[in-house]
Amino acid sequence: MNAHETTPAAGYPAHWEADVVLADGGTAHVRPIRPADADRLRAFYSRLSDESIYFRFFGPRPRLSDREVERFTNVDYHDRVALIATIGTEMVAVIRYDRIADGEAEVAFLVEDAHQGRGVASVLLEHLAATARENGIGRFVADVLPANQRMMGVLRQAGYTGQSTFEDGVVRMTLDLTPTETAHEVTVAREHRAEARSIERLLTPGSVAVIGASREPGGVGQMVLRNLLRADFTGPVYPVHREVRAVAGVRAYPSVTAIDGEVDLAVLAVPAQGVIDVVKECAEKGVRGLIVVSSGFGETGPEGRERQDELVRIARAYGLRVVGPNCLGIANTDPAVRLNATLAATVPARGRVGFFSQSGALGAALLQRVAQRGMGLSSFVSAGNRADVSGNDLLQYWEEDPATDVILLYLESFGNPRKFARLARRISRRKPIVAVKSGRTTQGVPVGHAAPVIALPDTALSSLFEQAGVIRVDDLMQQFDVAQLLAHQPLPAGPGVAVVSNSDALTLLAADACVSAGLTPTPPVNLGPAAGPAEYGAALADRLADDDVHAVVVIYTPPIPGQCDEVAAELLRVVQGAAKPVLATYQGRIGMLPELSVPGPPARSRNAPPPGPGFGSIPSYAAPEEAVRALAHVVRYAAWRARPAGPAPIAEPSPHAEAARALVRAALERAEPAETVRIDATELLGCYGVTVWPAQPAASAEEALAAAERLGWPVVVKAADPRAAERAGTVRLGLAGPETLRQAYADLSAQLGPDEPLAVQRMAPQPAVPVVISVVEDPAVGPVVSFGLGEVTARLLGDVAYRLAPLTDGDAAELVRAVRAAPLLLGGYGYPPVAVKALEDLLVVAGRVADELPEVERLDLDPVLVGQSGVTVLAARAVLRSPRGPRPDDGPRRLR
Missing domain, CATH: 3.40.50.261 (Succinyl-CoA synthetase domains)
Known part of the structure; x- marks a missing residue:
C-alpha cells in the first residue's frame, strides 16, 4: 500500500471508517472507496463468479473498463457514495448509492463469492444507510433480478419499512431509512450473534500454536505450553521456536506458517517489538484468534501505545480478534476442549461461573482462590490491556452459553460503558452479573488500557450498575461469596x-x-x-x-x-x-x-x-x-x-425533535465552532410540551411591580443570575401586594448589591418539594440523567441518583425512589404525598431531550417544585456544544 492510499484527500469522511465483526466471528474493515482503490477493485472483480456479475449488472461483463473503474472509485461522498469491506489488503465487498431524486438514492452491492454468507452485505447496508441519512437521503431504491434471492433477503431483513413491485422482469424494492424499533432490534441481534461467535472461536479452538515457546525454565511461552499440555487440551499443540526442534517433548516449528495442520488459536509470547511481524504470519496461516501475553505495549507509555494500536489494526484487518496484550490468557473447562492457554498452573474444575478479569497480574491469584473455594468455572478470560476483546464481548458470549449461569467481572476500565449497560440490562434478566470495579476514588484508567476516562462520580457508576441489574460488590472476596450462592x-x-x-x-x-x-x-x-x-x-x-x-x-x-x-x-x-x-x-x-x-x-x-x-x-x-x-x-x-422489565426506550425520534434541533442549530451557528453556548432552555423544553414559568427581569422596584401585575399575584423576587440564586437568602416568597414587593425588592437589592440583577416570578402552588433534574453528556457514557432534592441538606450530602438516558417509565420511577430523601415525596415523615407521577413524566422528557439532542452538553431544571397537583419548572438552563463525534454505542455496528 503506497503513501497515496494511506493518506486520503481532503474531504474524505474518515469518520465512516470502522472495524466490524462478521456473522462468523471474523473481522473486516469498512471504509469509503478512494481513487487509489482502482487496482484493488479490478482484482476484486476478477475473482467474482459469472453469476455474481450477472446479478449485479443484469448481464455478462467479463471485465470493467477503465472508464467504469474511474467512475466507481471517484465519488463525491454526498450524492454518490461507495463503501468497501477489506480483509487484509484485499477488497471483498462493495456497496454504493447514487442519488436519483431529492431524499432518494439507488443502492446496489456486490460481495465476493468466497465471502458470501458471512454477513458482509448486511453490515455494509447498515453503514451505508447511516451515511445516507447524514447526507439527507431517507429512502433507498434497488432493482433486483428475481433469481437474486441473496440480495432481496439482505434488503428485506434489514428491519426498515419497505415495499416491492415487479415490472419488466425486475423487482423494485424501496426501503424507508427512518430508524425503527425493528431495525434497531435487527442490528442488536446481529451484533450479538457476531460478537458471541468471535469469542466462541477463541474459547473452542481445534488447535493451538504457542509462538515463543522456549526451553528456558520459567519462560512465558514454555509456561503456557506446559499448562496446555497439563490440562490435556483435546487438540494438537504446536510450539513455535525459530531455532530448537522440540520444546517440552513436543515437536517445534520454526514459524507458524511451517506448521503442517491448521491453527485456530495462537498464543504470542515473543518480545513486543516482534509481535507485529508474527501477527502477519498468523494472518497468512489463517489463524482465527490471538492471545498476546507479551508485555511492552500500552502500559509502557506512548511508544508502546502506538505499538498496541498497530497490533489491533493489523489483526482486525486480517480478520482476527485479539485477547490482550499483557494478559494472563484464557481457559475453558469444557471436557470437550480442556483449554488452559494461561500463565496460571491452577485452573478451577468445571463449574457454572464465567469469569472476566482485566488484570493479568491478579488473574493467577484469582484462579487459585476460586479453586480453593471449590467453586468451579465454565470459562475464564484475562484481557490485560483489553485493546480489542473486552468484557462486553464476553457478555455477548456468556448470555447464550449453556454452561454459564453466573457472570463475574473484574473491571479496571470501560471501553464502552453505554454498551455495557445495554447488554447487562438484557442479560441480567436471565443470568446474574457480579462486578468489582476498581478505581472508586479516582475513576482513572490504568496505563495502557484503550478506554476513556469517565467524568461521572463513582456514585453515578453505581447507579448505572443498579439500573442494569448488575450486582456491584466492594471486593473480590465478596464477589466470590455472592457467586457461590447464585451458582448453587x-x-x-x-x-x-x-x-x-x-x-x-x-x-x-x-x-x-x-x-x-x-x-x-x-x-x-x-x-x-x-x-x-x-x-x-x-x-x-x-x-x-x-x-x-x-x-x-x-x-x-x-x-x-x-x-x-x-x-x-x-x-x-x-x-x-x-x-x-x-x-x-x-x-x-x-x-x-x-x-x-x-x-x-x-x-x-x-x-x-x-x-x-x-x-x-x-x-x-x-x-x-x-x-x-x-x-x-x-x-x-x-x-x-x-420487577417487570417494561418497554424499552422508544427508538423513533419524537415529533418534537426537529423543532428542537432547529433551535439548537440556530444557537450554535451564532457561536465559534469550539465554543459552548449557554441558553435559557425555556423555548427548547417548550418543544417537548414542558412549560417553564417565566421570570421577568426588574431593574427597579417599579419594574418589579409592573411585572407582578402582568404575571399575577402572589409573586417572588429572586436573584436573576442562577449562580447567585444558589446562595441562601436570595429569594423572597409569597409577596401578595405592592408594599410587600417594594420592601422585599429593597431588602434583596441591599443584600446582593446594586449591580446584581433581580427578577420577578409568579409564586408556585404550596406546599411543594423542591427538586433538581440535570442531564450531562459524558464523553464516555453518553447522556446521563441525575435527580435529587433541592433542599440545601440534600445538596450538601450529595443525595443524587443517576440513570442513563433515554428513560423508561420504570427507570424514572426507580430514579425518584433511589435518593435517600425520597420519603419526603412519597408521604413520609408527615409530609403530604406529592404528584410523583408528574415528576416521573418530567424525568422521561428530560431523558428524551438529552437522547435526541447530542448538542445538549448539560441541561439543568433547577428548581422544580413538586406539589400535590403537579410539577412547576421555575428555571431551566442548557449548555450547547457541537458534537465531538458519534456517541458511544450509537450508529451502525462497529468495534471500539
Whole structure:
C-alpha cells in the first residue's frame, strides 16, 4: 500500500471508517472507496463468479473498463457514495448509492463469492444507510433480478419499512431509512450473534500454536505450553521456536506458517517489538484468534501505545480478534476442549461461573482462590490491556452459553460503558452479573488500557450498575461469596431470613447483620450446642415451610467434634428440591465444601476433570455476617429481576425533535465552532410540551411591580443570575401586594448589591418539594440523567441518583425512589404525598431531550417544585456544544 492510499484527500469522511465483526466471528474493515482503490477493485472483480456479475449488472461483463473503474472509485461522498469491506489488503465487498431524486438514492452491492454468507452485505447496508441519512437521503431504491434471492433477503431483513413491485422482469424494492424499533432490534441481534461467535472461536479452538515457546525454565511461552499440555487440551499443540526442534517433548516449528495442520488459536509470547511481524504470519496461516501475553505495549507509555494500536489494526484487518496484550490468557473447562492457554498452573474444575478479569497480574491469584473455594468455572478470560476483546464481548458470549449461569467481572476500565449497560440490562434478566470495579476514588484508567476516562462520580457508576441489574460488590472476596450462592441456590422471593443455629452469640451476630443489610430476620431457632442431624433437619424443614421465610442461614459450630458429616448429609437431604436458598456457616469454613455438595453434571469424557458441585449444594462462609452480606446482594438482585422489565426506550425520534434541533442549530451557528453556548432552555423544553414559568427581569422596584401585575399575584423576587440564586437568602416568597414587593425588592437589592440583577416570578402552588433534574453528556457514557432534592441538606450530602438516558417509565420511577430523601415525596415523615407521577413524566422528557439532542452538553431544571397537583419548572438552563463525534454505542455496528 503506497503513501497515496494511506493518506486520503481532503474531504474524505474518515469518520465512516470502522472495524466490524462478521456473522462468523471474523473481522473486516469498512471504509469509503478512494481513487487509489482502482487496482484493488479490478482484482476484486476478477475473482467474482459469472453469476455474481450477472446479478449485479443484469448481464455478462467479463471485465470493467477503465472508464467504469474511474467512475466507481471517484465519488463525491454526498450524492454518490461507495463503501468497501477489506480483509487484509484485499477488497471483498462493495456497496454504493447514487442519488436519483431529492431524499432518494439507488443502492446496489456486490460481495465476493468466497465471502458470501458471512454477513458482509448486511453490515455494509447498515453503514451505508447511516451515511445516507447524514447526507439527507431517507429512502433507498434497488432493482433486483428475481433469481437474486441473496440480495432481496439482505434488503428485506434489514428491519426498515419497505415495499416491492415487479415490472419488466425486475423487482423494485424501496426501503424507508427512518430508524425503527425493528431495525434497531435487527442490528442488536446481529451484533450479538457476531460478537458471541468471535469469542466462541477463541474459547473452542481445534488447535493451538504457542509462538515463543522456549526451553528456558520459567519462560512465558514454555509456561503456557506446559499448562496446555497439563490440562490435556483435546487438540494438537504446536510450539513455535525459530531455532530448537522440540520444546517440552513436543515437536517445534520454526514459524507458524511451517506448521503442517491448521491453527485456530495462537498464543504470542515473543518480545513486543516482534509481535507485529508474527501477527502477519498468523494472518497468512489463517489463524482465527490471538492471545498476546507479551508485555511492552500500552502500559509502557506512548511508544508502546502506538505499538498496541498497530497490533489491533493489523489483526482486525486480517480478520482476527485479539485477547490482550499483557494478559494472563484464557481457559475453558469444557471436557470437550480442556483449554488452559494461561500463565496460571491452577485452573478451577468445571463449574457454572464465567469469569472476566482485566488484570493479568491478579488473574493467577484469582484462579487459585476460586479453586480453593471449590467453586468451579465454565470459562475464564484475562484481557490485560483489553485493546480489542473486552468484557462486553464476553457478555455477548456468556448470555447464550449453556454452561454459564453466573457472570463475574473484574473491571479496571470501560471501553464502552453505554454498551455495557445495554447488554447487562438484557442479560441480567436471565443470568446474574457480579462486578468489582476498581478505581472508586479516582475513576482513572490504568496505563495502557484503550478506554476513556469517565467524568461521572463513582456514585453515578453505581447507579448505572443498579439500573442494569448488575450486582456491584466492594471486593473480590465478596464477589466470590455472592457467586457461590447464585451458582448453587435458587433466588429468594423476599427479604425474610430465618437463622438456624447452635450458638447464641453467632445467632445474634446473624440477626444484627440482617437488620443492617436491610433484611427481615424472623425469630431465630437456637438448637443448642448438642444438636445433631435430627434436630437440624427438623428445624430447617420447618423454616423452609414458613411463608414468611424466604431464605435460611444455617450456623453449625459444634463445641467439640461430633456428628459433622451426618449433619451435613441431613442438611443436603432437606435442601434438595427446596425453592428457597439455604446458606451456611459450617465450622467456619469457606467455599463449596465436599460434604455440603451434590455432584454436578457428569463429565463427558474419561479424561475430564471431576465435575464441580451442582445446583442444590450449600455454600459455606467463614462468619454469619459474610453469609448475610452475600444474601443481601442476592435479595436486591432478585427484587430487581422480579420487577417487570417494561418497554424499552422508544427508538423513533419524537415529533418534537426537529423543532428542537432547529433551535439548537440556530444557537450554535451564532457561536465559534469550539465554543459552548449557554441558553435559557425555556423555548427548547417548550418543544417537548414542558412549560417553564417565566421570570421577568426588574431593574427597579417599579419594574418589579409592573411585572407582578402582568404575571399575577402572589409573586417572588429572586436573584436573576442562577449562580447567585444558589446562595441562601436570595429569594423572597409569597409577596401578595405592592408594599410587600417594594420592601422585599429593597431588602434583596441591599443584600446582593446594586449591580446584581433581580427578577420577578409568579409564586408556585404550596406546599411543594423542591427538586433538581440535570442531564450531562459524558464523553464516555453518553447522556446521563441525575435527580435529587433541592433542599440545601440534600445538596450538601450529595443525595443524587443517576440513570442513563433515554428513560423508561420504570427507570424514572426507580430514579425518584433511589435518593435517600425520597420519603419526603412519597408521604413520609408527615409530609403530604406529592404528584410523583408528574415528576416521573418530567424525568422521561428530560431523558428524551438529552437522547435526541447530542448538542445538549448539560441541561439543568433547577428548581422544580413538586406539589400535590403537579410539577412547576421555575428555571431551566442548557449548555450547547457541537458534537465531538458519534456517541458511544450509537450508529451502525462497529468495534471500539
